[in-house]
Amino acid sequence: xxxxxxxxxxxxxxSWAPLAGMLFFAGLMAAGYYYNxxxxxxxxxxxxxxxxxxxxxxxxxxxxxxxxxxxAAALLAGGLMRRQGxxxxxxxxxxxxxxxxxxxxxxxxxAPSVGSPPAFTAWIVLASIALGIGVPATFSLAxxxxxxxxxxxxxxxxxAGAYLAAAALSASWTIGAFxxxxxxxxxxxxxxxxxxxWLPLPLADRxxxxxxxxxxxxxxxxxxxxxxxxxxxxxxxxWIGLMFGIYFVDSLGFLRLAETPVFFxxxxxxxxxxxxxxxxxxxALAALIAGVLYTALDEKELFLWVFGLFALVHLMYTFAxxxxxxxxxxxxxxxxxxxxxxxSLYTVLNFALWADVSTPDTISANSAVGVxxxxxxxxxxxxxxxxxxxxxxxxxxxHLRIVDALALLFFLAVLLLIFFAPPARVRKLPAGRxxxxxxx
Numbered sequence: 001x002x003x004x005x006x007x008x009x010x011x012x013x014x015s016w017a018p019l020a021g022m023l024f025f026a027g028l029m030a031a032g033y034y035y036n037x038x039x040x041x042x043x044x045x046x047x048x049x050x051x052x053x054x055x056x057x058x059x060x061x062x063x064x065x066x067x068x069x070x071x072a073a074a075l076l077a078g079g080l081m082r083r084q085g086x087x088x089x090x091x092x093x094x095x096x097x098x099x100x101x102x103x104x105x106x107x108x109x110x111a112p113s114v115g116s117p118p119a120f121t122a123w124i125v126l127a128s129i130a131l132g133i134g135v136p137a138t139f140s141l142a143x144x145x146x147x148x149x150x151x152x153x154x155x156x157x158x159x160a161g162a163y164l165a166a167a168a169l170s171a172s173w174t175i176g177a178f179x180x181x182x183x184x185x186x187x188x189x190x191x192x193x194x195x196x197x198w199l200p201l202p203l204a205d206r207x208x209x210x211x212x213x214x215x216x217x218x219x220x221x222x223x224x225x226x227x228x229x230x231x232x233x234x235x236x237x238x239w240i241g242l243m244f245g246i247y248f249v250d251s252l253g254f255l256r257l258a259e260t261p262v263f264f265x266x267x268x269x270x271x272x273x274x275x276x277x278x279x280x281x282x283x284a285l286a287a288l289i290a291g292v293l294y295t296a297l298d299e300k301e302l303f304l305w306v307f308g309l310f311a312l313v314h315l316m317y318t319f320a321x322x323x324x325x326x327x328x329x330x331x332x333x334x335x336x337x338x339x340x341x342x343x344s345l346y347t348v349l350n351f352a353l354w355a356d357v358s359t360p361d362t363i364s365a366n367s368a369v370g371v372x373x374x375x376x377x378x379x380x381x382x383x384x385x386x387x388x389x390x391x392x393x394x395x396x397x398x399h400l401r402i403v404d405a406l407a408l409l410f411f412l413a414v415l416l417l418i419f420f421a422p423p424a425r426v427r428k429l430p431a432g433r434x435x436x437x438x439x440x
Contacts (some may be wrong), residue, residue, distance in 0.1 A: 005074045012347065014217050017206040017207055017306045018147070018204060020207075021145035021146075021210065024196075025145035025146055026154050028138060028141070028193075029158045029351060030158045030161035031189055032138060033162040034161075034162040034182075035182060037163075038065065038170055038178045039178040040127070041129070041176070041379070041383065042178075043175040043179070044337070046173065046175045047112075047114060047120070050174075051112070051115075052119075052120050052436060053325060054120065056156060057387070057388070057391050058117060058206035060387035060388055060391075062120065063383045064381060064384040065125070065403055066127070066128045066131075067376055067384070068377075069129065069132065070128045070129075070132040070372065070376045071130045071377045072132065072133065072372075073128060073132020073133055074132040074368040074376070075368050075369065075372055076132075077132060077133045077135070077136050077137070077364075078364045078366075079364075079368070081093075081096075081136055081137075081365070086122040087110060087136075087140055087360060087362070087363055087364035088142045088143075088211055088300055088360035089208075089366070090204070090211070093137050093140055094196050094197035096133060096137035097134065097141070097193055098190065098193040098194055098312075100131075100133050101133040101186060102128040102190060104127070105186040106185065107126060107127050107130070108182055110123075111123065111175055111181070112176060115423075120142070128384070132376075135368055135372060136281045136365070136368040137364075137369045139363070139368075140355075142363065142408065143211045143217055143359075144207055144208065144211045144216065145207060146216075146355060147215045148216065148219065148220050148355075149295075151220075151352040151355060152290070152348065154351070154352070154388060155291055155294065155350075156290060156349075157287075158351050159287040159290070160287040160344070162282070163283035163287070163344060164280035164283060166280075167276050167279040168276050168279075169279040171273075184185070205410060215396050218359050219355055219356035219358050220356045221356050221357050222356075222357065222358065222359060230359050230362075234270070237261060240301065240357070240374065242413065242414060243346070243350065243353075243370070243375075244378045244411075245384075245406070245409075245410040246307065246380035247375055249403055249407045249410065250346075251309075251378065252382040252402075252403055252406070253399075253400065254339075254398050255386040255387075256386050256389070256396065267279060268336060275333050275336075279333075279337060282336075282337040282340040282341060283340045283344045285345070286340060286341040286343075286344035286345060286350050287347070290306075290347075291348055291419060293305060297341050300418050303413055303414055305345070307411045309341070310342045310345070310407060310411070311411040313338045313339055314404055314407040315407070315408075316335065316338055330345075350375060354370045354371065386399075
């Protein structure tokens with residue numbers, strides 16, 4: 001049997017469409033992730049507390065509201081896209097993404113004019129709806145634009161681009177600084193999306209049929225059942241559920257460290273470019289390694305590496321934080337570099353996984369469930385919880401001990417699932433098919 005493999009340049013047709021599609025998808029997703037990392041996660045905290053004058057408890061409640069509405073909107077949009085057949089319609093997805101980016105651009109421009117708690121909550125609700133619809137609209141583009149063979153490295157490019165920009169270019173974590181950087185980027189993305197979505201371009205026509213090719217449509221973890229229908233192994237669904245835990249633990253620890261000046265002034269918010277650039281490059285290098293690992297390893301080894309490294313890094317930097325509380329010195333930048341490695345590993349997994357457990361018909365619903373529950377809900381619920389723990393007077397040492405315990409708990413859960421799971425049953429092939437396979 002001759003296997004079909006996507007190439008960056010189709011020599012037979014002289015077409016650069018596959019490469020253009022990959023670059024467009026990586027750029028779109030990297031810009032969107034940067035927006036979530038900076039403007040949503042930290043810009044809204046600055047807007048609510050410093051400019052609007054809300055209490056930390058009120059901001060925490062609004063962040064929890066954002067998580068709930070975003071997750072609900074993503075699930076509803078993903079289900080609707082699957083029922084209407086938009087999941088396999090490239091132009092329909094591009095038009096949805098265009099509407100989302102247009103709404104986000106307008107909301108971003110208006111954000112500094114928010115001047116009261118009711119206006120802040122209204123902004124949160126509108127932004128949440130746009131963010132939720134954007135989840136299936138953008139992640140489902142992977143089956144059209146990201147070949148299965150290259151998804152690990154495309155996820156690495158997305159992760160590297162977003163984190164490198166967030167670390168190296170975001171010296172001031174304020175709503176005004178984020179807005180000034182993002183608005184030109186969003187307007188450029190809006191123009192590109194509009195051209196592909198609404199104009200009769202040959203490039204869009206070529207990209208719109210790629211999902212029917214074996215190299216694009218069916219994900220690497222999808223296997224046919226006995227009736228020939230595509231399915232995902234049950235154990236992999238458990239791994240996806242564990243992604244919720246890693247996002248939750250990461251955000252719960254990181255946001256408390258963000259309130260600890262000794263960590264951020266010497267690392268993520270250093271006035272000097274050198275430390276911030278080093279963190280961004282560590283993110284990029286780790287993302288490249290993760291992209292290679294994602295392509296080379298099966299799901300058991302992949303998740304074991306990710307959870308193991310994540311738990312180890314959490315223990316390392318929280319041990320140092322407790323040592324600092326006791327008066328000992330600590331290599332703050334070194335811990336930030338280790339943290340960047342762990343975060344990039346699981347972020348690459350997030351960008352590549354949902355398409356690889358889906359088909360063109362199921363990608364919108366699957367990505368909505370995965371990203372809404374493991375990403376948005378976990379991240380922003382933990383944001384609200386971190387603020388609540390600080391308000392209750394929980395000291396940094398106890399907070400980090402809780403984070404350590406949760407990280408180790410999820411790592412042990414992975415070990416149990418791998419080593420104590422029943423062996424997979426091997427389905428016998430019919431005699432004709434078995435003979436055919438031996439001939440190939």
